[in-house]
Amino acid sequence: MSTEIAHLRQNEVIDFAQFKPEDSFEIAPGAVHVPGWMTVSGQRRLVENCREWTRGPVPMRHPKVGRGGQMSVKMVSLGWHWLPYRYSRTADDLDGQPVAPFPEELSVMARRGVTDAYGDPAQGDEYEPDAVLINFYDEAAKMGLHQDKDEKSDAPVVSLSLGDTCVFRFGNTENRNKPWTDVELKSGDLLVFGRESRYAFHGVTKVLPGTSNPEIGMNTGRLNLTIRQTGLTGPR
Numbered sequence: 678m679s680t681e682i683a684h685l686r687q688n689e690v691i692d693f694a695q696f697k698p699e700d701s702f703e704i705a706p707g708a709v710h711v712p713g714w715m716t717v718s719g720q721r722r723l724v725e726n727c728r729e730w731t732r733g734p735v736p737m738r739h740p741k742v743g744r745g746g747q748m749s750v751k752m753v754s755l756g757w758h759w760l761p762y763r764y765s766r767t768a769d770d771l772d773g774q775p776v777a778p779f780p781e782e783l784s785v786m787a788r789r790g791v792t793d794a795y796g797d798p799a800q801g802d803e804y805e806p807d808a809v810l811i812n813f814y815d816e817a818a819k820m821g822l823h824q825d826k827d828e829k830s831d832a833p834v835v836s837l838s839l840g841d842t843c844v845f846r847f848g849n850t851e852n853r854n855k856p857w858t859d860v861e862l863k864s865g866d867l868l869v870f871g872r873e874s875r876y877a878f879h880g881v882t883k884v885l886p887g888t889s890n891p892e893i894g895m896n897t898g899r900l901n902l903t904i905r906q907t908g909l910t911g912p913r
Contacts, residue, residue: 680856707872709794714867756808794869816886828909848878
């Protein structure tokens with residue numbers, strides 16, 4: 678990618694992220710929710726990109742967990758393929774196809790997200806995301822409380838919401854029991870959790886159907902992008 682193209686792409690991405698510090702909320706130490714972080718046009722563009730990214734080579738699927746149970750959420754990974762409970766450059770739980778590369782656009786967005794959430798440009802600049810899990814929730818899908826701990830890095834997780842609103846449960850770092858906080862994540866919201874809350878248990882208790890804005894190109898369902906810095910090395 679030429680320097681000029683990279684510069685143009687960065688400007689385009691940042692143009693559709695809006696932020697006012699007074700609008701952010703700290704759910705727990707190190708966990709920051711920024712409602713309405715993306716404009717409607719930015720959400721629409723990201724929905725369009727997700728449609729392209731999820732076309733392959735690795736398809737969206739319901740990952741199998743535990744003793745053969747299947748998640749209600751459909752998922753596809755870019756950069757690194759996540760399969761419970763590890764990462765790979767190939768879809769080892771499907772057909773072994775190489776995973777699609779991590780989009781530079783998401784790298785720019787994630788760095789901006791970390792900067793805005795923590796008010797720390799240096800931490801944003803140091804963030805080196807290399808994987809994203811794109812999750813699709815229909816109205817019946819949920820995700821149980823879990824920790825994101827398959828990474829070798831304790832860098833923050835950056836979460837972007839599109840489509841229907843969900844009830845997101847953010848717990849403690851010790852176990853799945855209380856205390857926890859339930860937060861409605863709406864389309865265009867940013868959530869960053871790191872620092873003291875990097876290994877907090879979290880999940881989605883329900884999706885609220887009919888709450889999506891049709892202007893973003895989604896009439897139903899919820900897309901969630903969780904962007905991570907894995908700390909892994911390996912062939913690209």
